[in-house]
Amino acid sequence: MTHAASNADDALRERARAFAPELRRRADEIEAARRLPRDLSDRFARAGFYRMCVPEAYGGLECPPAETMEVIELLARADGASAWCVFIGATSGSVLALLPESAAREVFDRPETLISGVFAPRGRATAVEGGFRVEGQWQWGSGTWNADWILAGCQVIRDGEPERLANGTPRSRMMLVPASQVEFIDTWYVSGLAGTGSTDFAIHDVFVPEDHALGLGVEGPLARPLYAFPQFGLLGMGIAAVSLGLARAAITELTELAGAKTPAGSARPLAARPATQSGISKAEAGLRSARAFYYEAIQAAWQAAREKGRIEIAHRRDIRLATTHAVHASARAVDRMYALGGGTSVFRSSPLQRIFRDVHVATQHMMVAPATLELTGRLFLGLDTDTAML
Structure with a gap:
């Protein structure tokens, strides 16, 4: 890790500590809202928390993973739901390393961009000319209420049949969809981590270009240590x-x-x-x-x-x-x-x-x-x- 990177990581940890008093004070509000308030999400973005795993080549911080996790851990000491939203937003940014450069720059077009979503292939991505038609409904969409782009895991359908890998298992890919083309369904009524807003979301016959579809477990164009x-x-x-x-x-x-x-009944x-x-x-x-x-x-x-x-x-x-x-x-x-x-x-x-x-x-x-x-x-x-x- 370079001296500059070390300084950046120290700054991120200090920002996380600085948020702690407010997060403790607002913990009940966050839980009652059942999602991270927009103002907090925006300030987390400006603090650089969502850029921790974004490639440096595209304007991200590309932090060593231990430093990213330390920031999340510090936030969780103040409020678990807030930390969870940061963890999802931060780690989701790493998928930009799997996209072609032009697509990655299109998605990450400003430093405050937030990506969230679900890896589980609960949707269908039907191959068409130039990309895919995507349909489905996903659960556990943590942080998606505030996101700019939504990741949606899909099973690939080609010529009416599930596409399969060499070992016979269905091929799945992640689709990056603008949040404006996603329906959010208010399903998140839970016992804990209520403030994560991990609601269902649905996508209805949306076209996704080929360069906005990515595979997990494959090498992307950026051969950097973090993306290993x-x-x-x-x-x-x-x-x-x-x-x-x-x-x-x-x-x-x-x-x-x-x-x-x-304690009651005790003198000590x-x-x-x-x-x-x-x-x-x-x-x-x-x-x-x-x-x-x-x-x-x-x-x-x-x-x-x-x-x-x-x-x-x-x-x-x-x-x-x-x-x-x-x-x-x-x-x-x-x-x-x-x-x-x-x-x-x-x-x-x-x-x-x-x-x-x-x-x-x-x-x-x-x-x-x-x-x-x-x-x-x-x-x-x-x-x-x-x-x-x-």
Whole structure:
């Protein structure tokens, strides 16, 4: 990393810290709105958060992945939903490296451009002259309410039949569609991470030019270290960064509460109780260990990408294992803090209840589901394994 890049990363982290007081103050507002307020999204864009994974050649920051995740983690300590929207917007910007230069510059036509969407191929892209006709409805569209461009995963249809890869599986591609041509459907009524606005969206027979369609797991025209990281890997890393930030926030909240609260029926403050002391220690050990493994795996892959221009399956395996472990270790730390908070934890006035709900929504994401441990386990055991989504 160059000195200039290091300075840019430091500036991004400082901007994330500067947002923290406002995000804490507005957390209830963000949750009630069930989407990130436009003014915050616009200011995140001006702060450069959505450019962290955009190629430098097109006006982005192209930050090392660990630095991007640290920014997301810092934001999550203040508000999980805001951090989630930044993670989606930031990592989605990396797809510009997969487009032809002319198309990438057309999409990223101003520094505040925001791309969000869904990789899952829930739509149909019917091949026509010059591109595709796209139709479908997608779930889990985090941050799409504020986006300029929408990514929509599609199964490719050619001559009336699904196009297939050499191994027989259907071919899927991501379609970049202007947000003005997308219908947003208000479906996001959930227990946690409500402020992410992860609503459904639909596309109705929209033409997408060939140069606005991209494949995942393929090499783009920009052979840069950051773009050696697979999209699914970046997705899992972002979920973990949010979860780690939430867990740190929970420990901070409980620590402050423990010094001020004397539980009913007790003569001692919460901090003086052995259960509290033990619980804090276990949470700290679990969280710090998971965080260390997470950043170690990312840095090892980053070093390989810089030295060799690629990351091996073993790096991808370790990233997936570390991200899944980080999310669930974070949830365990939050659970401990929530339980130690007693009755205080259940009130809307306590950030612990929102953190508890937010982190348990994060654990439900398919990228960090328990089945991912089976995937990484097969690789450790040397078994034949489909690594397409690793």
